[in-house]
Amino acid sequence: MNDIRLETRGLSRHFGALVAVNAVDFKLGAGARHALIGPNGAGKTTFINLLTGVLAPTGGRVLLSGRDISGKAQAERVKLGIARTFQINRLFRGLSVLENVCIGMAERAGVAPAMVHPVGKRTDVIAEAMQLLATLKLEDIARHRVSELAYGRQRLVELAITIGLRPQVLLLDEPAAGVPSAESHIILDAIERLPADIAVLIIEHDMDVVFRFAKRVTVMVGGAVFAEGTPREIEADPRVRAIYLGQTGQREVHA
């Protein structure tokens, strides 16, 4: 099992008496397409925040390719290859789509501290960004200001910035959230065409998306791993159905 990209061991986070994430053991292999599901307040976003270093854990460890990164700051983890999208867009709204991608790429390529050469001289970065935008079909709007775009396109820019970081591990926090269903396919298409070797973890509520995209599914409930398996196994698990389809258990459970 050398191909484990991201692993957590007993990862926990308490907020006072509240246990948001409780001793989670989790593994994400190279090329994984893994979905994380669970009811609201299950601790999914807190878990992602622990993986990216936005929050410090109160217990347990995070390992990237076997290396303990629990003490590393967010920016360092990005450099090591963990990138994420946010549930709510975090974009440079006043700048063009191209600049949004270039800013991230400049940080990744180590160009960003340079003070003397102008941005325009780094045609390698600009070309790479344009190419990425082309594969995401954002080329035509590359010059537009992000704030002028429809929400679905903004979601795609969020994804483009993250892909431009060339991550080993990509964490997608509800990538299609807030996107009208008529536009959501552009996001899903883009996710399906991500480079094969990236390990992808997606938080998603829409079960159609989960089944279309994921090869494995982890169910979180109350901050702990409740079940894990292939989408079919999870779909067939009566306990999961009970939790996911309504705690009252009124619905029929099909095995």
Added chain:
Amino acid sequence: MTAITARSEPEIVAASLDHPAALALINRHRWRWWETLPWLAAIAFYFAFPDYLGFGTELLITILFALSLDLALGYAGIITLGHAAFFGTGAYTVGLLAFHGIWTEPITSLLIAAAVAGAVGLLSGFVLLRTRGLTLLMLTICTMALLEQAANMAHEYTGGFDGLPSLPIAAVFGYFEFNPLYPNTQFLYTLGVVLVCFLFLRTLIYSPFGQSLTGIRENVLRMHAVGSPVKRRLIICYAISAAIAGIAGALWAQTNEYVNLSVLSLDRAATVLIILILGGYGRLYGAFLGAVAYLALEHFLARIYPTAWQLGLGLLLVAIALFARNGILGLVDGLWRRLRPRRAAR
């Protein structure tokens, strides 16, 4: 289905660089013809208004001070109302060195002033830039007030409230003397220094470092998430801005040949902020327009209404805040876009 990749073939690279968005970014730092105009205007001013060269010198120094603030406030989004701390540090550095007969050569004095002001910026930035918004605003005012009081209390060295008069400043390049009655040397010397500082700031702003500052202003959380060392960038930016403000203060002390507590006052810090907002912040040339507009207004309004000229200024600011958030330059920009037919509608 093609996989999304970030790697590319040479032909595709060439093709993607022809895209208007790419060209806009590639050509953004190019010098445009109208960027020469302010400097031509300054030279024309020298010949056209020989009696106003003192005023012109003050205008140039104000522009430089506003430019330094624009780097921190307009580009990096560091909210500060205490930038006179660095202007004053620069001025007092030159004043103390000259008054006590330690160092009077003007150009090296400027460099020393820049280093001292930059160091104060670095140290205070290290502490202050942990905070944001109103807290940061208050702390910048506090830093400035502390320095002002320190200058006041150390009157043995600084002359306290009276300041340091009749500073002996050596001739520029050992040849061009500063003459208080005919400030030709002062004007040209200041013009040269401001031009050099401007070219430095312009280079910085169009560099990847400058772009990352814009990113921090636009969305600091996203900058963290793309792996940017945000705090380090802000501190470096703040120190550079402080050094430039220090040069502006040093020029003020040299060309006036005195220093007093006004260089560290809240009044000065507020004025430069008003100038930047008036001209348009985060736009490089807002500092020029704002300084010209403010000093011209001060000059003419004060003639018409010597007692209440600031009322006119206040009304103008209200109008700017209500109708032209991006200042005079924002208005010009808007007009330009409306008058020009949309080229290559992308």
